[in-house]
Amino acid sequence: MTRRDDAPRRLPGAPSLPGALRAGALALVMLGTSLGAYHLAQRIGLARLDRLLADRLTVTRHAVTTEVERLAYLPAALGLDARVAGLLAAPADRMRQAEANRYLETLRNLSGADEVYVLDPAGRTVAASNWNEPGSFVGQDYSFRPYYAQSMATGRGRTYAVGVTTGKPGYFLSARLGPAGHPAGVGVVKLDMQGLERTWAEANESVALADASGVVFLTGQSPWRYRPLAPLTAADRDRLAGARLYQGLDVVAAEPLSAEGRLTDATGAALRLARARIEPDGWELILGLPVAPVAATARLVAAVTALAVLLASVLAVIAAQRRQLVRLRLTQARELETRVAERTAELAHEIEVRKRAEEDLRRTHESLVHAAKLAALGRMSAAIVHEVSQPLSALDATLAAAELHVGRDDAARATRSLAAARGLLARMQKMVGHLKSFGARQRPAPPEPVDMAQVLAAAVEITEPRARELGLALTAEPAPALPPVPGQAVQLEQVAVNLVLNALEATAAAGGARVVIRLGRDGDRLAMTVTDEGPGLTPARAAEICEPFVTGRPGEGLGLGLAIVRSILDHCGGRLAFAPASGGGTRATVTLPFVATPVPS
DSSP: OOOOTTSOOOOTTOOOSOHHHHHHHHHHHHHHHHHHHHHHHHHHHHHHHHHHHHHHHHHHHHHHHHHHHTTTTHHHHGGGSHHHHHHHHSTTOHHHHHHHHHHHHHHHHHHTOSEEEEEOTTSBEEEETTTTSTTOOTTOBOTTSHHHHHHHHHSEEEEEEEOTTTOOEEEEEEEEESOSSSOOEEEEEEEOOHHHHHHHHHTTOEEEEEOTTSBEEEESSGGGTTOBSSOOOHHHHHHHHHHTTBTTOOTTTSOOSOSSSOOBOTTOOBEEEEEEEETTTTEEEEEEEESHHHHHHHHHHHHHHHHHHHHHHHHHHTTTTOHHHHHHHHHHHHHHHHHHHHHHHHHHHHHHHHHHHHHHHHHHHHHHHHHHHHHHHHHHHHHHHHHHHHHHHHHHHHHHHHHHHHHTTOHHHHHHHHHHHHHHHHHHHHHHHHHHHHHSOOOOOOOEEEOHHHHHHHHHHHHHHHHHHHTOEEEEOOOOOOOOEEEOHHHHHHHHHHHHHHHHHHHHHTTOOEEEEEEEEETTEEEEEEEOOSOOOOHHHHHHTTSTTOOSSTTTOOSOHHHHHHHHHHHTTOEEEEEEOTTSSEEEEEEEEOOOOOOOO
16 A cells, blocks of 8 residues: 655644634634734824824924014004105105115015015005116005905014016015004015925925915925815805905915815825914915835834744644743743843833933023123223222322321321222222123012113223223213113123123224214113124125124133023013114114003003
8 A cells, every 4th residue: 555645644732623614713813913913004004194284384484484473563664664654745856755765675685585575555666675687666556466455454464475567476464554544554564485486396395385266376396386275165266366465366266275184296196184273374285204114114014923823833833832932932022022021121221311411401591691691801901900999009108198198197198098998909809890790690580670870980980990901992882862671781781791792802803093972862761782892794704693602702701791691682572683884884773661650640
């Protein structure tokens, strides 16, 4: 009888169920576990995707808000200029129109706005920054624009639209000039937001910004641009046509991106979306990420799970014959758990180290801020020593004379000598007292009314020795009586001292002769100007001079003086600006609000 070696044989310890039944049970187990793993991995992946979307949405929303608000103050500020106000009072005056045009052109170039222009009460442009360029706004009627009607009705307006004159899209910020009862006109600033769109496109971001009607006007996906998210209503179509927001673009006839709230990117991949509202424009910010990687990961997890079940089933069948192999697998599992535990401990240690590093960084930053004050004091130390040494020598001689007069019983002359000695001591105490209050570290405190004339007098007292040491004239012009400003006297004194010291150093470096300080009014704000005769500032230098660690004297300072000045002024509502001075040099201007006078009850 022939033996068949390939005949099926039952392994020792194997179940006695028929082979077909065992295979079917294994298939059901594999199918159920893989489906469960697929859905679980998909939920986890979508949750992670939603967290990522939320983080990106927050950052993108902040970027959009920052971009549209950076020049929000400018339209209302146009009415403060005498050239604009004079033109609105006499719009037919050609000379005033020319002056206003040149001023708006300069303002556009300095502020970074796309265009700046002024409308009369009827909505017609009387002056514009592009007055001498093709497509000038001068003489154009923009009374149909929503921002004009909003400004005349509420005082301010905002509209994103495609320019009917230039064909260039932009964000229009406007403000009514003059009182509501008798408006003199409307100031308008146009912002170019294409930089945001280019950034999104270069990063291949699926980002869209839609207006209140649901029309996408800014996006990183070019197929989405100027298409509605959903079919437009009759009211939306009428509003778009009346305001001519998208002149030359058939937005009404454009195919909606989605009727069910689903979007795909340029490759056709489905996106998971996150949305946020941006007020007061009623815009909707939409950000999407593809869900295909999540599905691919879920399929991979399901396949791995099925293979794991299959492997576990095979191991269970041969467990009785391969107990040694099972023990080896268990040992490997314990080693893996040990590695996981060790790695977890390492990660916890790394987190603790990072927290300590952040705390050290915070303390270092505080030390650097205080060091900036000490650096300013160090720059005056040589002059202070000289100023104190002279009174000390005089005090020694005066006391010696007083001792001699006492020995001669000359009480009158001894009294005069002692009075002179006390005067010398008072002078040194006053000088050291100003220096001590300036250099002390101050804890944050609520603002209080501060007399800037006294602050300026103390700053001059501190910096005058340095001026004499450099051979310069430090002139503080007589100031008119001014209301107090909010802040802390020591902090505002630090602002004045930093600006005066910088002006002295710049004037000495350029071979100048003097530094002039003035106090006065700038509309409803106090203005302090420090004018030097230094080499002046280039536009690039003026743009970065207030950044931390930027200094014009390498090796002599930390570059924190003007950064601290700006921080102090921000805290009390002040502003700092630099401009060329007439005849050369630089004029630093600090403006501060006056303390509000309470209304009598």
